[in-house]
Amino acid sequence: MKTRNLLYKSILAVTLLPAFAACEPNMDYINPTAEVEDTYYTTKEHLIYAANGCYNIPQILQFWGRNMPYALNLVSDEAIYTPQAAAGDPDNVAWSGYTTSGNHGMTTEIFQNIYVLQYTANLAIQKLTDGGAAELFGSDVSTYNRCLGEAYFFRAFSRFLATFMFGDEIPDRDYPATGGPSDSYEPAREPGYIYQRMVEDLTKAAELLPGRTELYEGHPENMGRIGKGAAQALLAKVYMGRPILDGSAGAGSAEWQLAKAELEKIINSNDYDLVDCYRDNASNDNENNKESLYEVQFVYSADANVNMSIDRLNFGQNSWRQIGFTISPGAGGWYNVMPSMWLYNEFERNANGEIIDPRAFQGLWIPNGATFFHNGQPRNYENTYNYLADSWLGKFFGTRKYCIDDNSAMPDLMRGPVNDRILRYADVLLMYAECCIETGDEATALVYIDKIRSRANNQVLQNSPSDKGLFYTKGRGTLPTAQELLADKPVVGRVVDDAGSVILPGVEINTARRLLKHEYTCELFLEGWRFFNLMRWHNNTADPDHTNVIDGLVNKYKVQEYQTSLTGPVPFNYEKNRILPIPSRELEVNPNMHGNSAN
Known part of the structure; x- marks a missing residue:
């Protein structure tokens, strides 16, 4: 059952302030009738919306709506490009053939949207931890903790995607960017910094988020939300992937015991199980089932005027x-x-x-x-x-x-x-x-x-x-x-x-x-x-x-x-092709940023 209108009615224009790694607007148009950030997040309902907004970013067209399935699968040996792509889809040809450059359009979109997700999570964390925010939830501490846990999870997710896809010498923020020069010219972090922040975020998320059973039983409106298991599973992936996520570490540095402990927590929780039918994990039937820890939510949207997943009216x-x-x-x-x-x-x-x-x-x-x-x-x-x-x-x-x-x-x-x-x-x-x-x-x-x-x-x-x-x-x-x-x-x-x-x-x-x-x-x-x-x-x-x-x-x-x-693809070169290049636009706009081994 799809419940996107219940879960995602939150990502208002107020949350879409400049959030790219380096994107300073040239002008600012103000709608006098629109909500403004300073007065909007002053109720329990609107604070919940701040956390809900995090769910919506991965769904948009330039993220999992189109780009990410291509990017993640075409760089592997499981998929290749077709003659149809060769005739009119050069971005996918480049990903698959290891010829991606800094001017690659879809890579640039992914880079930007990783930072949009980070911005959205940072905004939610800021608003939920501002003085007096917790009091707005009154005795409903569980909802407050859930919202804050969701925001920490998605900030960690943005950091995971950034380091996995672009290396860890990149900008990283723990506050919502405003688009001013100090934000737009954010320098690259030192190796290892983002890895430690990921671990901290996911540890907090796992402490705050409810288990799946608590989250779903008697609460159909929560269908599609993440529970504690999602944070624990991503944390296990971070520990296991330390050699490629932590630039201060190296080969052989995976944290097997720490990962194993997180995975045991998920298994022993009895919150999850394998569904009987394998096909249920990849079809439109039985979504958000007992095997699922986190899904990007999509619907048919037959009544939408435009068949693109973008946060605009009638899309x-x-x-x-x-x-x-x-x-x-x-x-x-x-x-x-x-x-x-x-x-x-x-x-x-x-x-x-x-x-x-x-x-x-x-x-x-x-x-x-x-x-x-x-x-x-x-x-x-x-x-x-x-x-x-x-x-x-x-x-x-x-x-x-x-x-x-x-x-x-x-x-x-x-x-x-x-x-x-x-x-x-x-x-x-x-x-x-x-x-x-x-x-x-x-x-x-x-x-x-x-x-x-x-x-x-x-x-x-x-x-x-x-x-x-x-x-x-x-x-x-x-x-x-x-x-x-x-x-x-x-x-x-x-x-x-x-x-x-x-x-x-x-x-x-x-x-x-x-x-x-x-x-x-x-x-x-x-x-x-x-x-x-x-x-x-x-x-x-x-x-x-x-x-x-x-x-x-x-x-x-x-x-x-x-x-x-x-023909045209080249042999995979680990040192050059293990990550994607920092987009040229980022390097042009941000004087404090440098390329990576793929540039």
Whole structure:
């Protein structure tokens, strides 16, 4: 059930003061009838709105409404760009091909919106901690604490995105910027500063936020809000990702014990669990379910005049992910991004070479898989991609995750209604398994990996017509247990071209570490975490595979050419491509800012 009008009616014009890292306005127009900041946040209701505004920023078009799914997935080895992107979408081509420059438009938008999110969180924190603000809530201390916890979480989230995507020598504020010169010319922080602020913010958020059960039971108006588990899960990611988030640290600096402790709190809370149907984590059904810790909320917005998620009157609240990712041009999509051959070959197969992992069919449009309905008419893989020569069939795929199965009810594919699941319980269990491996307890790690694999085998009962007749609707799947898979030692992710030349040799699943990495992919593919994980693993000196774990990125250009015949991408270079360049506009406007290794 969508409750966006209840949850997000807050982000008023008063919250949209200049918030970019360096953006000083040339003039100021004042509406004499508009609310002003000094008098607006003087009631309990309006203070709640200040916290609510944080939820709205990730949803806008230049963030998760369009840009972020492209940015997070295309830099990984799970996705490549298509001929359609090569013909008219140079920003996505650059992300995927590791040729991004400081003038890259969509990167600039992301950089700006990270700071808009930071501004919005800082504004909420300031207003909620001003003298007398707590008294406005009276005896309702729980709502006050929740609002403040939400603001701390989203400030930490902005800091996480900033350091992960741009490095940690960037501006950072703990106050709402006003747009004056002192704000616009904010210098880069010293290495390690933002990491420590993230930890502090998330620790506060976890203390203040209620558990999911307390938050939701009897309170349907809270559906979509984050609980304590979201802060704990992001804090665990921060600890595990310290080598790439903390510029004062280095390879081998991950805080495994601290991360494990946060993850144990989530598991022991009994607030979360795996849903029965894997597909429920990436469709418009059963959103904000018991597996979800944080989702970016989208709705169809059929009555909106404009199909863009922007905070303006008569603009929609929808995602463009499905038109860019989902399906071929013959079925109405832009089809700028498609799953890579490496991802397709990562799924386990039987002796006949047939995929046996139900998650592949529930998240991808691939041969012998689910059926897409175009204007109510069924289209299998072959007649969906029949605009291609037969030689390309088996190389071009579509993304079913976060996309609809039938466009007849939603013919405008730019009005995607499916929430992006940013944090979910399956990821928590996999992170916990990883912490167990890193702290010497592989036996427990395999138990938690098996929880994920067992759910993948569940029979799909509430299946959509797209799944009709597929094996997982007739009974349980046949994915082996973790121990059985380790005994079988299959090779996954191997890519061989039409001439028989090996592009990627694949990985033999013969250790718990390799099994875990494989399971991360099969469970979380195209959800935006693959590149983050690869960078972490490459910086884990305890992992025997840490030097070659990024080989898929280094050789991605070869996969791109094999699948599409498109050339132009370059081999991934860790020192240059692990982060995105600081936008040129920021460097031009802010004399106290400098570029990073990607500039």
